[in-house]
Amino acid sequence: MTMLDRRPIGVACLLFLAALAGAVPACSDCNLSVSTQSLPDGDVGMFYFAQFDSHCGGDDWFIQTGILPPGIGLQENGKLQGTPTSAGTFPFTVGVFDFGSGEVAYKGFEIEILDFTS
Secondary structure (H helix, E strand, C coil), X not given: CCHHHHCCHHHHHHHHHHHHCCCCCCCCCCCCEECCCCCCCEECCCCEEEECCEECCCCXXXXXXXXXXXXEEECXXXXXXXXXXXXXXXXXXXXXXXXXXXXXXXXXXXXXEECCCC
């Protein structure tokens, strides 16, 4: 199985369309990468917010593997937000797609949600 086979279908379609259109790299002297280093821990019942950042482009963010804590969602613009409803440790891999170059970058993260109510 290639990396393309594991991407969500929408990203695979975007890659195909970018290649078909002859997209040129948005940044010819660098490669797309996820530049966010780590994510903060959160608390059950308390609003959570983090922003993913990328280096050298990046237009559409998605979860490649794993799951987010229940109550937290990832928006296409890289905003990770919501109110977690369950405690635990949640590992996942985020991906970012750059429309201009057709590049995709991935990075693994983990969010720990604590529950101080019990």
